[in-house]
Amino acid sequence: MTEAETDTENVPQSKYTKDKKVGEGTYAVVYLGVQKHTKRKIAIKEIKTGLFKDGLDMSALREVKYLQELRHPNVIELVDVFGTSNNLNLVLEFLPCDLEVLIKSKDIMFLAADIKSWLLMTFRGLHHCHRMSILHRDLKPNNLLLAPDGQLKIADFGLARGLGNLNEDLSSNVVTRWYRAPELLFGAKHYTAAIDIWSVGIIFAELMLRIPYLPGKDDVDQLDVTFKALGTPTEQIWPNVSNLPLYNSLRVYPPPSRQELRNRFIAATDKALDLMISMTQLDPSRRCNTSQALLHEYFTELPSPTDPKNLPKNKPNEPTVESNGNTTKRRKVE
């Protein structure tokens, strides 16, 4: 408790270097940096405070609030937070890749065991969130980041929300459209953790198909695409659904038969299909929760999940984690 401790007394930003910009999000610029005393690579998310007339954007505050409550190998680690004269900075562990990049890299093959491993890590991370009464509300491949050791980390808690007040209305305009659960599409304001389970189910499907499963063109089309694939909900299969605000005159599609699902997900085992079906139940009260999912036989049947360190990685010719100057420059020659 000597050097590090006294360092803390100093200006916090002097503990980190801010080396180069690696990305820009809706409300932040992300830099690659190093935590000086550990040499650990970190990402500094600098929140653009100037943009908002009343100071900080809510999402930044949410991200800080919820990440401080979470600590799990499959949730991104918030290493530090510090403010400078006009900025708020989140120091996060540096995660060089995400699942969306891999899904789109058509020359990378996914084994059934790889998909199982990613899904398992997603569920472990999500179980931790839900256990702490935190809904993520924006799960999508792009927010499942991958560490150099293969560990998957749930990231971007900018839309997260506690399950605190029961009477308070929640916004139904959450979750990127393609991964939005039907109760949200119907404008529900008192939804549950089941909305995250739906998103993971759709991600599971996307991992198997290698293309988005329910790519709606707009919010109306999203309903159509969703029900075309999974059947139109009725009072019978989803009691009380007609009480949701936006439930009206829907095109009626029959639910898919098991065989139709088998045909669509050719490589999936019966257990894999079972799990996916239970994650994508239209009625949220019938969807499995994270505990049930983690205990599902899909995870114990062969093949066993790939050891994270052996999972596919993004191509080495992308700027790699090693930023000793020369490697970062070696971009793909087009």
Place this chain on the structure above:
Amino acid sequence: MTEVILEDRSRDMCPICKTDKYLSPNMNFLINPECYHKMCESCVDRIFSLGPAPCPYPGCGKILRKNRFKQQVFDDLQIEREIDIRKKVLSVHNKLQEDFDLISEHNKYLEMIENLVYGISSGDNAHDLEIELAKFEQENKVQILERNMRESERSNDMAKFQDAMERLRQEKLKIERKMELEDEEFTKQQKQELLNKLAHSSLNSDELIQQQMNQALKRKSQRKKILQELQSEMEDKLRTSFSSAKEEAPKTPFTPFKGDRDLHKLYRLLPIPMDIDTLMAGNSDPDSYSDANLTLLAKNKEYLAAGWRLHTAVERVMDETFMGLGCIVDKEKSISIH
């Protein structure tokens, strides 16, 4: 028993559609263990996609199924076939050492398997043996399956290992066969040489013969050395592939939650009425939680439709109430993960 037709020189051309691999480099050849007649993938697709059909080779006519076609692994079709036969025999005679009380019985069993494989691949009564094997399989289906199930857990690594071992064994056999042929050739040559020398050399016959014998001896010891090296090389390879198979083996048992789970709650939940009717009736159980606000929500159809349930809500409130109790902050901090 069908005879295996060895490939001719035109090995890069599909004998059915005459497509040349040179011209379509993406072409793949497949064989079917019924008759081992080679043809290209698109021929297989064309001929067998609609269901089983006879092999198009002139005079063959065996009925082939598309899903049995496979890529040829070994150049030598004899070897390919022997491996298929071995696989087949082993899938039926699948007892393991642990199934025998005595090592000697197990050895006898292995010998029986070897004889059977040899018999089917090259014996005169191959056909009878095949029928016998099929009959045995039929009669012992259950036991065979049971042993297979037991095996399938271990087999993931083992299959790879056995495959590697088989390849090495075959490789060694091939080299030995080649050496035998070379030896024959060498002896013939020596004979010829001796005759020539006897006719033209000034040395007498005893000396010449002695010379040749020395040569042969030298060659023999060289051969022996090469074979020994080969043997130890194989064993090395086997050992490394075995140890890598072993390395993967010590699987830690699967732990779905990795400890991140409240198995021992600090409280016991009272029964909560599941059905709305009980709640609606208002005669709430005195042994349950009564919270006017919660009960109201539990009747709200919009809440219900969105998946909200009284049970989970109560459980969450209890979890949050008890969360952190029994947790010593200083201790937790000192073991904070890094």
